[in-house]
Amino acid sequence: xxxxxxxxxxxxxxxxxxxxxxxxxxxxxxxxxxxxxxxxxxxxxxxxxxxxxxxxxxxxxxxxxxxxxxxxxxxxxxxxxxxxxxxxxxxxxxxxxxxxxxxxxxxxxxxxxxxxxxxxxxxxxxxxxxxxxxxxxxxxxxxxxxxxxxxxxxxxxxxxxxxxxxxxxxxxxxxxxxxxxxxxxxxxxxxxxxxxxxxxxxxxxxxxxxxxxxxxxxxxxxxxxxxxxxxxxxxxxxxxxxxxxxxxxxxxxxxxxxxxxxxxx
Amino acid sequence: xxxxxxxxxxxxxxxxxxxxxxxxxxxxxxxxxxxxxxxxxxxxxxxxxxxxxxxxxxxxxxxxxxxxxxxxxxxxxxxxxxxxxxxxxxxxxxxxxxxxxxxxxxxxxxxxxxxxxxxxxxxxxxxxxxxxxxxxxxxxxxxxxxxxxxxxxxxxxxxxxxxxxxxxxxxxxxxxxxxxxxxxxxxxxxxxxxxxxxxxxxxxxxxxxxxxxxxxxxxxxxxxxxxxxxxxxxxxxxxxxxxxxxxxxxxxxxxxxxxxxxxxxxxxxxxxxxxxxxxxxxxxxxxxxxxxxxxxxxxxxxxxxxxxxxxxxxxxxxxxxxxxxxxxxxxxxxxxxxxxxxxxxxxxxxxxxxxxxxxxx
Numbered sequence: 001x002x003x004x005x006x007x008x009x010x011x012x013x014x015x016x017x018x019x020x021x022x023x024x025x026x027x028x029x030x031x032x033x034x035x036x037x038x039x040x041x042x043x044x045x046x047x048x049x050x051x052x053x054x055x056x057x058x059x060x061x062x063x064x065x066x067x068x069x070x071x072x073x074x075x076x077x078x079x080x081x082x083x084x085x086x087x088x089x090x091x092x093x094x095x096x097x098x099x100x101x102x103x104x105x106x107x108x109x110x111x112x113x114x115x116x117x118x119x120x121x122x123x124x125x126x127x128x129x130x131x132x133x134x135x136x137x138x139x140x141x142x143x144x145x146x147x148x149x150x151x152x153x154x155x156x157x158x159x160x161x162x163x164x165x166x167x168x169x170x171x172x173x174x175x176x177x178x179x180x181x182x183x184x185x186x187x188x189x190x191x192x193x194x195x196x197x198x199x200x201x202x203x204x205x206x207x208x209x210x211x212x213x214x215x216x217x218x219x220x221x222x223x224x225x226x227x228x229x230x231x232x233x234x235x236x237x238x239x240x241x242x243x244x245x246x247x248x249x250x251x252x253x254x255x256x257x258x259x260x261x262x263x264x265x
Numbered sequence: 266x267x268x269x270x271x272x273x274x275x276x277x278x279x280x281x282x283x284x285x286x287x288x289x290x291x292x293x294x295x296x297x298x299x300x301x302x303x304x305x306x307x308x309x310x311x312x313x314x315x316x317x318x319x320x321x322x323x324x325x326x327x328x329x330x331x332x333x334x335x336x337x338x339x340x341x342x343x344x345x346x347x348x349x350x351x352x353x354x355x356x357x358x359x360x361x362x363x364x365x366x367x368x369x370x371x372x373x374x375x376x377x378x379x380x381x382x383x384x385x386x387x388x389x390x391x392x393x394x395x396x397x398x399x400x401x402x403x404x405x406x407x408x409x410x411x412x413x414x415x416x417x418x419x420x421x422x423x424x425x426x427x428x429x430x431x432x433x434x435x436x437x438x439x440x441x442x443x444x445x446x447x448x449x450x451x452x453x454x455x456x457x458x459x460x461x462x463x464x465x466x467x468x469x470x471x472x473x474x475x476x477x478x479x480x481x482x483x484x485x486x487x488x489x490x491x492x493x494x495x496x497x498x499x500x501x502x503x504x505x506x507x508x509x510x511x512x513x514x515x516x517x518x519x520x521x522x523x524x525x526x527x528x529x530x531x532x533x534x535x536x537x538x539x540x541x542x543x544x545x546x547x548x549x550x551x552x553x554x555x556x557x558x559x560x561x562x563x564x565x566x567x568x569x570x571x572x573x574x575x576x577x578x579x580x581x582x583x584x585x586x587x588x589x590x591x592x593x594x595x596x597x598x599x600x601x602x603x604x605x606x607x608x609x610x611x612x613x614x615x616x617x618x619x620x621x622x623x624x625x626x
Contacts, residue, residue, distance in 0.1 A: 103597060108361060120286045121317070129282075129320035131357060136316075136348075143361045148594065167282040167315025198348040199316065 011074060013038050013170050013202050014059060019068035021051060021058050027066065028054055030228045034221055038169075041196060041203040043213050043236070046223035047251070052206045053097070055223065056174055059204065060094050061085055072170070090118065093163030095173040099155040101147040107134070107158050108143040114166040133161040136198075137191055153184035157191065164201070171195070172204045177212045189215040210254055214240075222248055272302045273339075277310040280318035289321045296325065301334050309340035319348060327354035383591075390587045397507075397514045412515035413522075420481045420516075421523030425530065427480070431472045432464075432531030436538025439463055444547050453547050457554050458561035460539035465566040469532035471618060473524055474577035478610035482585035485516055486606035489589025490599040498590070513586045517579060524578030525571045532570060573621055580617060581610040 012035035021029040028051035036042050044052050057063040059070055061077045070077045072088045080088055101110050111130040115121060121129070131143060137157040147155060156176055163171055176192070177185035189212050195201045207213060213220055213236050220239055222232035224247060232239050232248045240252035249255075274292055278284075296304060306325060314322070326336050326349065338346065367375070401408045444456045489512060492498055501508050536558065543549040549557075588606040592598045 106364065115282060115317070119282050119317070121282075121289070125286075125289060125317075125320065125324070127361065128324055128357060129317045131361070132320050132323060132352060133316055135352060135356070140356070141362075144364050164316055165282070167317055169313075169315065198344050199319070200313075200344075 010038055012036060012071070013073055014204065015069075015071040015074070016059070017069040017071065019055075019058065019070065020066040021054055021068075022066055023054075027228055028225065029223060029230075031068070032223075032230050033068075034230065034233055036170075036202060036204055038202055039196060039200055040218050041192065041205065041216050043217040043220045044204065044206045044223065045208050045213060045220055045251070047208070047225065050223040050225040052208075052223060053174055056172055056204075056206050060092050060172055061089050090166060091168060091170060093160075093166070093168030093171040095156065095159040095163050095171070095176060097174040097178060099147070099159040101155060101158055101162065103147050105147075106143065107139070107145050107147070107150070110147065110158060111162045111165050113162065118166060130161075130165065133164060134158075136195070137161050138187070153180050153188065156180070156188065160191070160195075164195070164199075169200060170202045170204070172206075174206045175208075176205060177207060177209045182211075185209065185212060186215070192216050210252070222251065271305050272299050273305045273307050275307045275310060277312075279313040280311065280321065281313070281315045282317040285317045285321050289324070292321070292325055293328075296328055296330075296336065299334075301331065303334050304336045305339050306336060307339045308342070308345075311342075314345065319345065323349055323352050323354075323357075327357070386591060387584070387587055390590070391583055393509050394513060394517060394583050394586075397509050398517060400510075401514060401518065407510075408518065409511075409515055413518045416515050416519035417523045419484075420477070420519050421527060424476060424480055424527060427476055428473055428527045428531050429534050431476055432469060433534040433538040435468050435472055435531070436460060436464060436535035436540075437542050439468070439535075440539035440542035441546065444542065448547065453543075453549060454553070454557055456543060456547065457539070457549065457557040460536065460543075461558045461562040462566060464532050464535035464539070465562055465570045467570070467618070469528045469535060470524075470570045470574040470577055471614065473528045473531050473574055474581060474614045475611060477520070477524060477527075477578060477581045478607050478614065481520070482581045482606045482610040483603040485582060485585030486588040486592075487599055487603040489586055490592035490602040493590065493592050494594065494599060508590075513583075516582045516586055520578035520582035521575050524581075525574040528570055528574035532567070569621070569625060573618065576617060576621075577614050580613050584610045584613060 014036040016032055016034050019029060019032045020027060021032070032055075034042075044055055046052050054063065058065050059077075061070070064078060069079070072091055075084075075088060077085060077088050101107075102113065105113065108127065108130050111133055112126050115126040115129065119126070134140065134142065137160060139154060139157050139161070142150070142154065142158070147158070150158065160171070160173065160176070163173075173192075177188055180188065192203060192205070193216055196203060203216075205212075205216070217236050219233060220236045221230055222239070223229075224231045231245055232243060234243075236252065239248050243249050243252065250257075255261075272295070274295060276288070280288060292306075306322070308322075322338070322341075322345070326338065328336060330336065338349075341349070440456055440460050443459045444453060447453050447456050447459075489498075492512070498508050498512075501511055540551055540554045543554050544551055585606045588602045588609065592602040
C-alpha cells in the first residue's frame with residue numbers, strides 16, 4: 001500500500017516474524033517475515049503445494065509454526081496461552097475454502113452464531129445486524145435457506161458474512177473465488193473492495209486467480225515451494241511488469257514452462 | 266446533552282459487537298424518553314465502528330418519530346454515511362420468512378413413503394447383487410479374488426476375538442439360566458439339548474450376524490458413502506466399470522464365505538462354555554455332556570446354522586453397501602448411512618431368522 005515517504009507506518013495488524021512452517025521434517029517455508037497494515041488487501045499466492053493454505057493455518061493459529069512468530073496487533077499468537085489465543089483468534093474473521101457453514105443451521109442462524117455465543121445483544125438486534133450483513137454481501141432474502149440450498153458463490157458470501165459478524169476487521173479468506181464462474185468471481189471481488197472501503201476491513205486473501213489478484217490486491221506475497229521462501233512482495237502490476245525473477249514473471253504473465261511449450265507446439 | 270430544541274447524543278470511542286449492547290440500549294431509551302425532540306447523533310469522536318455498530322446506527326435512524334423530532338447524524342465519516350444510505354428500512358420491516366413447519370401427520374406420511382421407497386430401492390439393489398453373484402458363479406475368473414481375500418481378512422480374521430467372546434458367553438448364559446430351572450425338575454441333563462440346539466440352530470449364526478452388523482455393515486456403509494461423497498463412484502462408472510462388481514461383489518462374496526466360518530467358531534466355543542458351566546455347577550461331566558450332545562443334535566441343525574449364517578452375511582453386507590450407495594451429500598450423511606446400515610441389518614437378520622424358524626418347524 002502506498003504511504004507518503006518519511007511518515008511512520010501505522011502498527012501492523014498482522015506480522016509474521018522469521019516463520020518456519022511445515023509438518024514434522026517437511027519444511028514448506030523458511031525464515032519468512034512480512035507485515036500487513038490496516039486497510040490493506042494482501043494476497044498470498046504461489047503454485048499448488050507451495051504452502052499457501054498452510055501459511056493461513058499458521059496465521060489463524062490452527063497449526064503452530066515450527067519456529068518464528070505470528071503477531072496479531074503486536075501480540076504473539078504462537079506464545080499466547082489457550083484463553084489469550086482464543087481472544088486473539090476472535091479478532092480474525094476466517095472464510096474457509098469450502099465455506100464451512102454449519103449444515104444444520106439456516107443462513108441467518110449461521111451468521112448469528114458468533115453473536116449468539118459472544119454478545120448480550122437482543123434477538124432483534126442480532127437479527128438486524130445479521131440481515132444487514134447479508135445485504136452488504138448482496139444476499140437479500142436468503143435468511144431462511146439452508147447451506148445445502150445455496151450455490152457456490154452464495155455459500156462463500158455467507159461464509160464471509162459469518163466471518164465478519166463479530167466485528168472482525170481482519171479477514172482471512174482461503175481461495176474465495178475458486179470454483180466460481182467469472183461473473184460471480186468478479187462480483188465477489190467488488191464485494192471485498194466495498195468491505196474495505198465501507199468498513200475499513202483488512203483482508204488477507206489466499207488465491208492463485210490472477211484476475212482476482214489484479215482486481216483487488218494492494219500487495220502480493222508469493223511463496224515458492226522449491227526455495228521455500230517468499231520470492232516476491234510488491235504490487236501485482238509491478239510484479240507482472242518489472243519483476244526480474246523468472247518464476248514471478250512466469251506466474252504473473254501466466255506463461256507455461258518454455259520447454260514444454262516448445263515440445264507441444 | 267440537550268440544547269433548547271435539539272438533543273445531542275455523542276458517540277465516543279469504539280463501538281463493536283462486544284460494546285454495543287449497553288450503548289444501543291441506552292440510545293434507544295433516550296430516543297423513547299424524548300419522543301418530541303429532534304435528536305442529533307454526533308459521531309465526531311467515534312474511533313471505530315464494526316458491523317454491529319453500523320446496525321445500531323441504522324436502528325437508531327429508522328425509528329418512527331413525529332415530524333420535527335427526527336434523528337439526524339452529524340460528522341459521520343463519508344464511507345459510513347454512504348453505507349447507511351444503502352439500507353432501506355422498509356426491507357428490514359419485513360419479518361424473516363420462517364421455514365415451513367411440518368406437522369405430525371405429514372411427518373408420518375413422509376416417513377412411510379421414504380421407508381417404502383427405501384425397501385423398493387433395496388429390492389432393486391438386491392436384484393443387481395444377485396445378477397453379479399450369478400456372473401461370479403458362471404465366470405469365476407472375472408472376480409477380483411485378491412479384493413475378496415482382503416475384505417475376508419477384515420470381516421473374518423479381525424472379528425475372531427469378539428465372536429469367540431460372544432459365543433462363549435452365550436453358551437455360559439444359556440446353560441446357567443436353563444440349568445437353574447431344569448434342576449428343579451430333575452431334568453438337568455436336558456440342558457445339554459437346549460444348549461446344543463440353541464447354539465447350533467440359532468445363536469451361533471445370530472450372534473455372529475449381530476457382531477457383523479456392528480463391525481462390518483457399518484464399515485461397508487461408511488466406506489462406500491465416503492467414496493460416493495468424494496465422487497469416487499462416478500470415477501469408477503466413467504472408467505466403464507460397474508460399481509456393483511467392483512465394490513459390492515467382493516464384499517458380498519467375502520461375507521458369504523467368512524460368516525459361516527465365524528458361526529462355526531461361535532458354535533464350538535458356545536458349546537464349550539455350556540459344558541464348562543454344566544461341569545462346574547451342575548455336576549454333568551464333559552464326557553456325559555458330549556454323549557448327550559450327540560444324541561440331542563443332528564447334522565441338520567448344524568447345516569441349518571451354517572446356511573443361516575451365509576444368508577445373514579449376505580444380508581448384512583448387501584444392506585451395508587446399499588446404505589453406502591444411497592447416501593446424501595455432506596459429511597453428516599456418512600454417519601447416517603452407517604447408523605442406518607446397522608439398524609436395518611439387525612432388523613432384517615431377525616426377520617429372516619423368523620422366516621427360517623417357520624420354514625424349518
